[in-house]
Amino acid sequence: MGISALPTSLPVRPVVGITDVKAGAEAVLSPKTVEKALSAIESSKRLAAYTAVDHYVKPEHRVIGIGSGSTVPYVVERIVQQGVEANKDRVFIPTVLALSVSGFQSKELIVESRLNLGDVDQYPVIDVTLDGADEVDRSLNCIKGGGACHLREKVLAEAAKTFILVADYRKNVEYLGTNWQPGVPIEVVPFAYAKVLSNLHNSLGSPNASLRMAVKKAGPVVSDNGNFIIDAPFDQEKMKDPYPIMAQIKMLTGVVEVGLFCHMAEAAYFGNQDGTVTIKRSDGSTTQVTP
Numbered sequence: 470m471g472i473s474a475l476p477t478s479l480p481v482r483p484v485v486g487i488t489d490v491k492a493g494a495e496a497v498l499s500p501k502t503v504e505k506a507l508s509a510i511e512s513s514k515r516l517a518a519y520t521a522v523d524h525y526v527k528p529e530h531r532v533i534g535i536g537s538g539s540t541v542p543y544v545v546e547r548i549v550q551q552g553v554e555a556n557k558d559r560v561f562i563p564t565v566l567a568l569s570v571s572g573f574q575s576k577e578l579i580v581e582s583r584l585n586l587g588d589v590d591q592y593p594v595i596d597v598t599l600d601g602a603d604e605v606d607r608s609l610n611c612i613k614g615g616g617a618c619h620l621r622e623k624v625l626a627e628a629a630k631t632f633i634l635v636a637d638y639r640k641n642v643e644y645l646g647t648n649w650q651p652g653v654p655i656e657v658v659p660f661a662y663a664k665v666l667s668n669l670h671n672s673l674g675s676p677n678a679s680l681r682m683a684v685k686k687a688g689p690v691v692s693d694n695g696n697f698i699i700d701a702p703f704d705q706e707k708m709k710d711p712y713p714i715m716a717q718i719k720m721l722t723g724v725v726e727v728g729l730f731c732h733m734a735e736a737a738y739f740g741n742q743d744g745t746v747t748i749k750r751s752d753g754s755t756t757q758v759t760p
């Protein structure tokens with residue numbers, strides 16, 4: 470598979486982790502090297518998702534939130550493997566309700582897997598929500614919204630008694646912004662975007678914040694809610710404890726939701742290249758297991 474055919478859920482997202490770092494970012498990797506790196510990444514995603522489902526999706530769970538991105542299909546795959554009997558009385562709540570061009574959307578996944586579909590307005594309390602992340606720090610704060618879905622994702626995370634993150638090893642960092650370069654995704658109502666950009670540039674310390682532009686369409690990316698997305702990078706000082714900047718951005722009039730999820734996850738599962746899974750928990754503990 471050539472690099473132009475890489476499966477990404479959004480064209481603006483960098484393919485982190487498969488550049489030849491030693492040779493420099495511009496180095497062209499052979500298709501074979503790229504394919505090997507990609508299959509390692511896919512295996513890591515699957516490993517994280519399967520282990521998280523095995524630990525957190527229990528027979529007594531009836532309402533389950535399903536996030537978006539390219540790791541979540543493995544969550545659904547593992548849940549389906551629990552069998553028809555286990556799933557017949559369960560309801561699954563997707564983060565994306567509209568059918569869209571992306572092959573990774575959670576509604577399609579649920580419907581195609583013949584699981585029961587519900588929405589959060591019918592089921593405002595969810596037993597467990599599992600979702601991917603763009604990056605997760607040592608305290609389980611995370612950046613989400615690489616796929617512009619973070620409004621619904623945050624609602625499903627907040628509605629859940631237990632919120633679990635699943636990701637490959639590239640997302641496991643000390644501080645947010647280490648590998649994830651575009652910055653914090655911010656959903657804004659369209660008419661307020663220039664004002665919010667100005668607030669970010671001049672008052673909140675993100676001089677390079679920019680409107681996310683579509684790649685296969687003219688103009689900006691439009692979210693499932695009809696809004697624009699701003700990507701705002703911040704320096705490490707601000708990302709060491711992202712809660713204050715998250716709250717400041719959220720207070721700006723015109724902002725609908727910020728893709729910083731602080732103090733929400735109970736655990737994060739990272740699949741590693743060596744076949745192990747690193748589990749970071751909200752109590753500060755970290756374990757490594759071999760499933």
Ligand SMILES: O=C(CO)[C@H](O)[C@H](O)COP(=O)(O)O
Pocket residue numbers: 478536537538539540541600601602603612613614615616617618619622
């Ligand atoms: O926040 C998200 C979409 O808005 C995704 O969960 C996040 O981008 C992770 O995606 P992937 O599993 O493809 O790396």
